[in-house]
Amino acid sequence: MLSKNTVKFIKSLHQKKYRNSSQRFFVEGEKSVLEVLNSNFLTETLFATDQFLEKHERFLLKLDLEVQEVTQKQLESMGSYQSNDMALALVKMKENLPIRPEEEEWMIALDDVRDPGNLGTIIRIADWYGIRKLLFSSQTADFYNPKVIQASMGSFCRIDFSYGDLLSWLEKYQGPVYGAFMDGENVHGFQKIQPGVLVMGNESNGVSKAIENRVSQKLAIPSFGQAESLNVAIATAILCDNLKRLENYA
Amino acid sequence: MLSKNTVKFIKSLHQKKYRNSSQRFFVEGEKSVLEVLNSNFLTETLFATDQFLEKHERFLLKLDLEVQEVTQKQLESMGSYQSNDMALALVKMKENLPIRPEEEEWMIALDDVRDPGNLGTIIRIADWYGIRKLLFSSQTADFYNPKVIQASMGSFCRIDFSYGDLLSWLEKYQGPVYGAFMDGENVHGFQKIQPGVLVMGNESNGVSKAIENRVSQKLAIPSFGQAESLNVAIATAILCDNLKRLENYA
Structure with missing residues (x-):
């Protein structure tokens, strides 16, 4: 009963x-x-x-x-x-353990992605591209929100994640830090790329200034039309696809 | 008043x-x-x-x-x-006029994409990639649904679209017809590509059998992890990005 x-x-x-x-x-x-x-x-x-x-x-x-x-x-x-x-x-719930980076490994860091649907979709995308470690700023949507679990379509089971202070994490990190910016370098123009952390920013404000200072390579998705921007989950998918292509096919 | x-x-x-x-x-x-x-x-x-x-x-x-x-x-x-x-x-509302293809022009055809949020997001993606002509099967979500308008973020103003019988349209179309399929050819492996129509299928069932027979080149997004699939709007974005890259940077 x-x-x-x-x-x-x-x-x-x-x-x-x-x-x-x-x-x-x-x-x-x-x-x-x-x-x-x-x-x-x-x-x-x-x-x-x-x-x-x-x-x-x-x-x-x-x-x-x-x-x-x-x-x-x-x-x-x-x-x-x-x-x-x-x-x-x-x-x-799992204990919130710190993420330990290994060399030559892709990770995704979310700087205040607030929408649960976006977070769940990004988790699914990370799982598709075999990116298993995700870092979330403390203002990022809650991983355990039913909408996140639903949108991730089971992929929430296959990633490691940690909430915490992104800035202090990135300050200790030795590898390259990529970030999505409207004024970044066209990701289609790269010939190869070294694995590192990809930082995606907030839905309205993008990557915060403090985190931007830690980004070693700004990336942009080239536009061929007139839309002003792309949704953050869409942008994450396109960048992951380019990064994995450059790693594997270039 | x-x-x-x-x-x-x-x-x-x-x-x-x-x-x-x-x-x-x-x-x-x-x-x-x-x-x-x-x-x-x-x-x-x-x-x-x-x-x-x-x-x-x-x-x-x-x-x-x-x-x-x-x-x-x-x-x-x-x-x-x-x-x-x-x-x-x-x-x-606009009159539902037929879409007339020009040579060397990308178009997107939606074969029963049912979710208004997906349709709106795809319209925004098309606008980002400068794809101005969209064909919708009659079972595709309604363009004028408030959720579609909202998700398109203004991009609904900058595309031409037509609802109708996709199959008979494709039967008259002379150019290449691409489609998204799990068993398609890895889109990262192409060196160049000729503009044509990209067909995206229904959220649950993918591209229908009848339309599949009209596809001249099946495309797949390579997976590096364990997620079983990607959302149709995410897949549209990734394919558009690859197609425009191959057209412009290859």
Whole structure:
């Protein structure tokens, strides 16, 4: 039996302050729930319909997991999906550990990317391009926000991330620091590039002045038309694509 | 004085059937309203706060335009923006004219892209890359949906588009037809490319079978990680960036 208190607790996790105080978040939908069960995140409780439990019975038997059978209606009342006939996982947040760079490795640093949809999309892009380490300024959207988890399409399970003071992190970092700027050097003009950190800035203000001073190479996406700018997730995708191309095909 | 009937009429334009029957749509916010006033769309009525009217007085004097001064609250009750202290324009839809291709020109064709946010973002990307002609299958999201207008960030004013039967259009088209496919040829491996039509498919199902048969070159975005796919707007951006690079820098 699903208790009222459990429903109330899961609902509270829509808000950052309750996620932080309980150190818990939730993951919804068949694909994302399977991904989180397969990851190094610790799932405490799985709420699932009999449809999900039947379909994934053999996989679930291998896991040591508290399972509560619930109805579609109950799932929808707890989570943020309008329609969820499968599952919702209650998961422990990870400790915020520092990111340790290795040589010749791409990383992405987000300087106050505020929109959860953008953050989730950037996580998915990083995963596509095999970039596993992400640094987030403390004003960047919350990784555990249900919209971030949803937009990342399971990729949130496959990256390492750390929130903290970007500037002091970059001051200690030895490798090249790239950043996206309207007045940067045309990324199509490069012949090769050395892996390093790619800094992407805030939706309205771009990269902050303090961080800009730590950027060793400003990059720009060439424009051929009249749009004034690109969305930050779109710009991240285009730059990652160019950087990986230059690393692998140039 | 803003009449109740006017408010009711603008509100009805949130729905496609009323946009179609009246052949009108609305544009919100300072930037987009200024763009539409500067474009070849015909604005019938401008609803604006005294703040907007004062700030843009000299520009507005040059236009032959019916203007109604309204409050911020009235703007917000008519439109879809939570916060709009500037303006809303009531605009006539354009006639759905066929797109006539020219030689050596890039175009984008959308085969059932259903999400208005994706469509708006793709319009903004097309405008960034100077691609002015877009073809939409009849099941593609409605160009005049407020979410499309908003996501395009003013770029909706700078493209030509046509809804219709993609397949019969492509059957008459003489140039190369490119399409985004998971099993396509790695776009990073090309040395040059001839301008043509880039077909992007539906969010869940990709390019339909019938259209696939008309594609002369399948393209793929190389993956370096584990994400299964990319969002269609992200994929459009990456492909446009590669195609324009190959055209201009290869």
